[in-house]
Amino acid sequence: METYDVVVIGAGFAGLTAARDLRAAGSSVLVLEARERIGGSTWYQPDAFDGFGLEMGGTWIVPQQSHVFAEVRRYGISVTDSELPDRMTWSDHGEVLDTLLPVSPQEYGELEHALRALVAAGERIDPLRPLTEQDLADLDVPIRQWATEAGLGGNARELLISWFCGCANAHEDTASALDVIRWLAAMDNSLWGMVQASVLGYTFTHGTASLARAIAEDSGAEIRLSSPVEKVHAEDDGATISYRDGRVRAGRVLVTVPIGVLRDIDFTPRLPADKLAISAENHAGQGQKIWALARNVPEDLSGFGWGTDFDYVGAMGTIERGVVLVCFAPEHDRVDADDLADVQRAVREFAPHAEVVDAHTHPWVHDEYSKGTWATFRAGQFAKYELAVGRPEGRVHFAGSHTARRWRAFIDGAIESGKRAAAEILAEA
Ligand SMILES: Cc1cc2nc3c(=O)[nH]c(=O)nc-3n(C[C@H](O)[C@H](O)[C@H](O)COP(=O)(O)OP(=O)(O)OC[C@H]3O[C@@H](n4cnc5c(N)ncnc54)[C@H](O)[C@@H]3O)c2cc1C
Known part of the structure; x- marks a missing residue:
């Protein structure tokens, strides 16, 4: 042999x-x-939309990710920084808000509280050490529960929950809030950095x-x-x-x-039983990433929504047939990517006049070699399995x-x- x-x-x-x-x-x-x-x-499909390459899986990287950036430098790989939009789009249950911030002045206090609560939680985490060694069990709860316990209210609460679900690619009652707050700690507690690490960082040019x-x-x-x-x-x-x-x-x-x-x-x-148990439970990352090609949408759309099917819709480029949009949903069956009318319905929650002419996805959740998108832990899995998964x-x-x-x-x-x-x-x- x-x-x-x-x-x-x-x-x-x-x-x-x-x-x-x-x-x-x-x-x-x-x-x-x-x-x-x-x-x-990760799966790059170079010719997906008329020669505009699409990443079906992993896409963005940020300089704080020292391992991947070391490899990028080592092999001289070309990466491209995101172009920032002129303004963010906020969708409240499909109604696009005409405001710069996601909340009205009456709720600025709620927004400030939400951001303070998030940073305070992030500052408790040392991302280089196992989280189970750090007395963080109160954060290892479902996203929605954390938002309630942190006293969040108004649209700030809704936005934060939806944004966390976007980061987790998972449902608010399933995913661990700790696994998302950890992103903030990994970005040295920069909230803007956390946004970049999700959808506004660098992409691989090729x-x-x-x-x-x-x-x-x-x-x-x-x-x-x-x-x-x-x-x-x-x-x-x-x-x-x-x-x-x-x-x-x-x-x-x-x-x-x-x-x-x-x-x-x-x-x-x-x-051993712990490895088999987490494999059977699987992780919480069971959402969707769908690419849509649409007309009548802003070329720099960057939309965050709550009460919407997609939690994020953002423009990644423009080709002759339309604007290339990347869209995320926290559950695998929210939007039918094979049905352009359904994709259009969901995109219109961010761009009301959108006309979707094409769509493309990979069903990672149903793929026998992945069974999910990215490995956000379910609430409670850190305590049980964080150390077990890598143990020889x-x-x-x-x-x-x-x-x-x-x-x-x-x-x-x-x-x-x-x-x-x-x-x-x-x-x-
Ligand atoms: C939709 C999506 C979006 C994402 N976005 C980002 C992002 O923007 N930025 C980011 O940094 N990360 C992102 N990620 C996460 C990132 O892609 C992954 O964390 C990373 O690529 C995982 O690498 P890995 O080698 O651990 O596992 P994998 O890449 O999953 O590799 C495991 C390999 O094992 C193979 N395999 C499975 N079963 C068997 C078997 N029985 N025998 C032999 N081989 C087998 C699989 O085919 C696969 O090739 C995203 C992932 C997805 C799916």
Whole structure:
């Protein structure tokens, strides 16, 4: 049987980064990837709208994400800063407000309170340390509950809840408020920075694929595509990995598949109860990212809404057929991307005269190799699983953005976790 020092399962940013670092240290590495492409939860489609490339998954990065920016610099990858809109658009249940701020002067006090409460919560968090070590259980509650307990009111409350759901790509009664407030802490408690980290940061000029390819090529590791791993049989002296078309042997295995997918691989010995439990529960990131091409919308639309189906609709460029809009919803069935009339209905909550002429999405929630979008924890999952997800089990190691510290659930977190796991494996050699 073919034998490698390490078999890496999954060719997303975590797996590719780990493979590169392991190879650089002299290990023989095979990467087994289920899909017919690398990149995992990032997927750049260069020709989607008449040659205007669309990111179906991970898109924005910010300079505070030191791991991804180090890779961008290392490979000379071109990135583009977002162009800021002239003003933000606020939609209150589909009614576009004619105001600069999301609330009227009568509610400025509520807005100030909401922002103070958010910053006060963010200042309690050290994003470099496990959150479960920091006495933050009161924040690890559903978003809506946190808003109530923090005493938020008026439109400021509605906007904050909806914005959090946008950051989480998850429902307000499911997602952990802590996992969103953590973004603020990771941005050194800059609220504007947190907005940038969500939808107004830098994008990859030639798509996320440009960085994934650079890391893969640099690694020199063999990557077998269309090779879903079915079984991992670990013993004292190594492991046998069975995938669709064969079996290989490895000294160590690095598993980088998304949380909800982990339980689809048959491990011997069985994975411990905590890893199986979080895989069964899955994370809260079960929303939508839909691209729409529309006429009669402002070319710099950047719209935040509450009581709307999309929580965010923003312009990403203009082509002859219309303005390219990126839209997010916190649940996977809010908007039917196959039905242009339904997409148009939802976009009109931000741009009342919009005429949607095209739409495109990838159903990450229904994709068997992701089972969700990005890995926002459900309320209460930090306490139970934060440390469990990345804990090695004998010769089997675990990485993936869901195991990262500062930028968990981001591209940066995936890279951080890949580096961490490679170092962990090398330390065992
Ligand atoms: C819609 C969307 C929008 C996002 N927006 C942003 C953003 O703007 N900025 C940002 O930083 N992040 C964003 N993210 C998150 C970011 O893309 C992810 O956190 C990151 O790419 C995850 O990388 P990973 O390597 O941990 O996991 P993945 O990229 O998911 O890689 C895991 C790999 O494992 C493979 N796999 C699964 N099962 C098996 C198996 N049985 N055998 C072999 N291979 C298997 C999968 O096919 C996949 O390639 C977004 C994600 C989505 C989906």
